Amino acid sequence: DAKTTQPNSMESNEEEPVHLPCNHSTISGTDYIHWYRQLPSQGPEYVIHGLTSNVNNRMASLAIAEDRKSSTLILHRATLRDAAVYYCILFSGTYKYIFGTGTRLKVLA
Amino acid sequence: KAGVTQTPRYLIKTRGQQVTLSCSPISGHRSVSWYQQTPGQGLQFLFEYFSETQRNKGNFPGRFSGRQFSNSRSEMNVSTLELGDSALYLCASSLEGTANTEAFFGQGTRLTVV
Numbered sequence: 001d002a003k004t005t006q007p008n009s010m011e012s013n014e015e016e017p018v019h020l021p022c023n024h025s026t027i028s029g030t031d032y033i034h035w036y037r038q039l040p041s042q043g044p045e046y047v048i049h050g051l052t053s054n055v056n057n058r059m060a061s062l063a064i065a066e067d068r069k070s071s072t073l074i075l076h077r078a079t080l081r082d083a084a085v086y087y088c089i090l091f092s093g094t095y096k097y098i099f100g101t102g103t104r105l106k107v108l109a
Numbered sequence: 110k111a112g113v114t115q116t117p118r119y120l121i122k123t124r125g126q127q128v129t130l131s132c133s134p135i136s137g138h139r140s141v142s143w144y145q146q147t148p149g150q151g152l153q154f155l156f157e158y159f160s161e162t163q164r165n166k167g168n169f170p171g172r173f174s175g176r177q178f179s180n181s182r183s184e185m186n187v188s189t190l191e192l193g194d195s196a197l198y199l200c201a202s203s204l205e206g207t208a209n210t211e212a213f214f215g216q217g218t219r220l221t222v223v
Contacts, residue, residue: 043214
């Protein structure tokens with residue numbers, strides 16, 4: 001199973017953009033890059049996913065490097081409600097997510 | 110539409126007992142997967158079911174088992190409970206469990222073994 005590497009923690013000021021990096025140097029051609037976040041006392045929540053091209057949705061943007069060995073989740077304007085643990089996961093055809101330790105995002109008012 | 114429902118939300122059991130947890134997926138979703146979350150090990154995959162068939166299983170002992178019914182509802186069972194089984198058990202549902210779809214997680218069942 002391909003692994004991802006993320007910083008343990010990051011801080012951001014409220015209403016500023018946040019760039020959460022993820023390294024996945026062993027990614028295979030069929031692996032999709034998924035991001036989930038987990039707020040305290042809740043189950044993980046889907047954020048975004050992509051294969052090769054950059055992706056945007058109402059929550060965030062996903063920028064994928066050309067060689068696909070890294071990606072960045074972009075929250076355009078962080079709010080206090082975005083404080084959570086963010087997981088970058090590679091998902092292929094094996095029907096399971098392999099969660100790493102994630103990045104704990106702290107948003108400062 | 111209704112989200113993923115897990116019951117019960119909280120459970121306290123004694124070592125040696127068994128427990129059954131339930132997960133009702135989002136209507137129309139046929140894939141249900143289960144995860145265990147502990148402070149030490151993080152989120153770990155238990156198993157995944159699709160149309161009543163187990164398609165993948167994580168590295169857990171045989172005391173952990175599951176099944177899926179024809180209406181896609183799923184149950185997981187843990188027999189001969191150990192203290193180390195205390196955890197948050199999460200289930201996730203998706204349309205088909207494939208790589209290009211999103212999964213929706215329930216709020217989990219918090220199991221405490223004493």
